[in-house]
Amino acid sequence: MKRRVLILLSAALLLPILVLAAMVIQAERATRDAPVFRVPIHGVDPRDILKGHYFNFDYDWDWLEPPSIPGGKRSAEVTICLTAPRDQAKGPLVSLQVDDCLARIDGELNNFNRPVFRPKRNDSHHLPRLYVPEDYALRLEGIARSREVPLTVDIAVTADRRVLIRGWHVNGELAKDYFR
Secondary structure (H helix, E strand, C coil): CHHHHHHHHHHHHHHHHHHHHHHHHHHHHHHHCCCEEEEEEEECCCCCCCCCCEEEEEECCEECCCCCCHHHCCEEEEEEEEEEEEEHHHEEEEECCCCCCCEEEEEEEEECCCEEEEECCCCCCCCCEEECCHHHHHHHHHHHHHCCCCEEEEEEECCCCCEEEEEEEECCEEHHHHCC
């Protein structure tokens, strides 16, 4: 009887660990062969871009031509096409034409004052965001407000057209090295 209880208890403790390991392996497989692009970003809402420990940002896509939304709508679900950059500092060239793409991303295009494309997210946050350690916060806020120092993120684009942030940079350096 004692042995049976021990086996059941071991299985109950081991099962969540195995499920978590399987999820990690699945996520790694999804991103292993995903193309990675460095994309410029800028802080959103400079009055409160560091709400909590997160830096809210938008991507500064290098559009092949300014995108327009058919039917005079203000926003639409679209797929963008990423191709080789014409200028490394501006990131990949982006268009709504989905031919000869290095990667495709599904998301929402808003066209109010300027075109803003945000990839679809699996969480409840509308804006893309980065975790920022408290040590970096004040310096990053100053950099984001001035817009004089380039900020970029490395994004991996999975086969199912999701965007995963692999790292972020300040003035071409990894953020952790820049803020040392």
